[in-house]
Amino acid sequence: MGRLKNVFATRWGIISVGAFIGVFAALLQKWGNPGNMGICVACFDRDIAGALGLHRADVVQYMRPEIIGFVLGSLFAAYLFKEFRSRAGSAPIVRFVLGVFAMIGALVFLGCPWRALLRLSAGDGNAIFGLAGLIGGIWIGTLFLKGGYNLGRADKTHTSVGWLFPLIMLAFLILRLVFPPLDGQARNGVLFYSLKGPGSMYAPLAASLLIGLAVGFLAQRSRFCTMGAFRDLILFRQNHLFLGLLTLAVFAFLTNLIVGQFHPGFAAQPVAHTMSLWNFGGMVVAGLAFALAGGCPGRQLFLAGEGDGDAAVFVLGMIVGAGIAHNFGMASSPSGVGPHGVAGVIISLLSCLFIGFTMRQKAA
Amino acid sequence: MAQIVDARGLSCPQPVLMTMQEIKKTGKGQIEVLVDTDTSKENVSRAAASQGWQVGNISAEGEGYRILIKKDA
Numbered sequence: 001m002g003r004l005k006n007v008f009a010t011r012w013g014i015i016s017v018g019a020f021i022g023v024f025a026a027l028l029q030k031w032g033n034p035g036n037m038g039i040c041v042a043c044f045d046r047d048i049a050g051a052l053g054l055h056r057a058d059v060v061q062y063m064r065p066e067i068i069g070f071v072l073g074s075l076f077a078a079y080l081f082k083e084f085r086s087r088a089g090s091a092p093i094v095r096f097v098l099g100v101f102a103m104i105g106a107l108v109f110l111g112c113p114w115r116a117l118l119r120l121s122a123g124d125g126n127a128i129f130g131l132a133g134l135i136g137g138i139w140i141g142t143l144f145l146k147g148g149y150n151l152g153r154a155d156k157t158h159t160s161v162g163w164l165f166p167l168i169m170l171a172f173l174i175l176r177l178v179f180p181p182l183d184g185q186a187r188n189g190v191l192f193y194s195l196k197g198p199g200s201m202y203a204p205l206a207a208s209l210l211i212g213l214a215v216g217f218l219a220q221r222s223r224f225c226t227m228g229a230f231r232d233l234i235l236f237r238q239n240h241l242f243l244g245l246l247t248l249a250v251f252a253f254l255t256n257l258i259v260g261q262f263h264p265g266f267a268a269q270p271v272a273h274t275m276s277l278w279n280f281g282g283m284v285v286a287g288l289a290f291a292l293a294g295g296c297p298g299r300q301l302f303l304a305g306e307g308d309g310d311a312a313v314f315v316l317g318m319i320v321g322a323g324i325a326h327n328f329g330m331a332s333s334p335s336g337v338g339p340h341g342v343a344g345v346i347i348s349l350l351s352c353l354f355i356g357f358t359m360r361q362k363a364a
Numbered sequence: 365m366a367q368i369v370d371a372r373g374l375s376c377p378q379p380v381l382m383t384m385q386e387i388k389k390t391g392k393g394q395i396e397v398l399v400d401t402d403t404s405k406e407n408v409s410r411a412a413a414s415q416g417w418q419v420g421n422i423s424a425e426g427e428g429y430r431i432l433i434k435k436d437a
Contacts, residue, residue: 009406083402085427090375145381153373156400156427223403228376235377236384238414294375310375 069212099317
């Protein structure tokens with residue numbers, strides 16, 4: 001083939017990508033992103049849902065440039081290394097629904113797997129219960145995988161199909177540029193903004209976008225995936241992706257120590273609550289949904305960037321799921337789980353189990 | 365005669381799962397795995413190597429790859 005070997009797919013490749021994400025996630029917080037939320041794919045998808053007016057939680061509305069950068073950075077890497085492949089058609093409705101449930105679970109805990117690691121690396125002990133739940137959920141997922149769970153094959157399709165999601169992100173970027181946040185205004189043009197709360201906290205646009213692009217590029221090359229890290233460890237005893245995850249946590253911890261963002265404890269942690277059972281339960285749901293969909297929320301964005309239309313549908317499910325979670329009172333807040341958070345976890349878990357039990361098929 | 369595992373169009377971790385199943389079933393010999401993404405190519409190669417199988421020729425086929433893995437005795 002005469003093609004360059006993919007250095008990022010090596011052991012040192014995944015380790016260096018984990019380190020990059022860990023350092024810059026902690027720095028993004030230093031530069032303005034919310035507490036222990038330098039990067040959180042679930043939270044940022046939710047903020048985007050808010051910016052578009054899909055929910056009424058006025059404290060979490062911001063068109064996050066990091067998410068846009070992830071997708072466009074991955075698109076760029078995929079084209080540069082001739083890996084862009086437009087594909088779709090592997091049970092998209094199931095992937096949408098899994099995205100919805102993944103978001104409901106993640107918003108009960110208040111974070112995606114990346115943020116669970118960032119919370120832990122900043123001393124938030126509640127993250128331990130979230131990570132335990134995540135591993136538990138992924139473990140259930142591996143049982144389904146061993147039992148033949150399979151969403152079927154995707155088909156190669158028109159190049160423009162794979163371009164749709166990156167184009168949506170480009171449109172979001174244009175909206176963010178045309179309607180920037182204005183001091184003291186909760187709205188500019190079509191975009192909603194937060195005047196207080198996590199949605200009002202953000203790093204400068206250039207920092208968010210450039211780091212997002214770099215992470216998207218590196219993660220596409222290295223196949224970085226937090227769900228895959230635990231799944232491969234449980235299913236195949238392979239630690240390749242896990243090394244990346246571990247490095248992310250270690251380097252975020254070191255960076256937090258250096259810049260003074262490490263505050264060990266359980267109470268009064270930023271954008272977190274102390275209801276351990278539901279921190280655990282929320283992430284069981286999220287972990288199972290990620291495992292059944294084949295990737296953590298970050299990985300789904302990178303896949304969507306390299307032409308995977310099914311991963312794009314999962315992300316759209318997460319964005320819509322954020323609207324449902326907040327509008328139905330299922331999302332948590334620092335004071336604890338929402339009025340319908342417990343019901344949300346139980347219904348989502350049962351639904352994911354239904355998907356896992358009933359969708360076994362031989363790959364024909 | 366190599367066994368053929370067709371994992372084209374399948375997403376993670378199906379290509380690796382199918383390869384591992386075939387490795388367990390055959391024990392030794394040659395297996396050809398068909399995949400359609402670079403990620404799957406890397407994952408299948410890594411998994412085969414971890415099971416003590418040699419990764420032989422990887423050829424481009426259509427939009428994807430044909431990976432030959434083998435183990436003697």
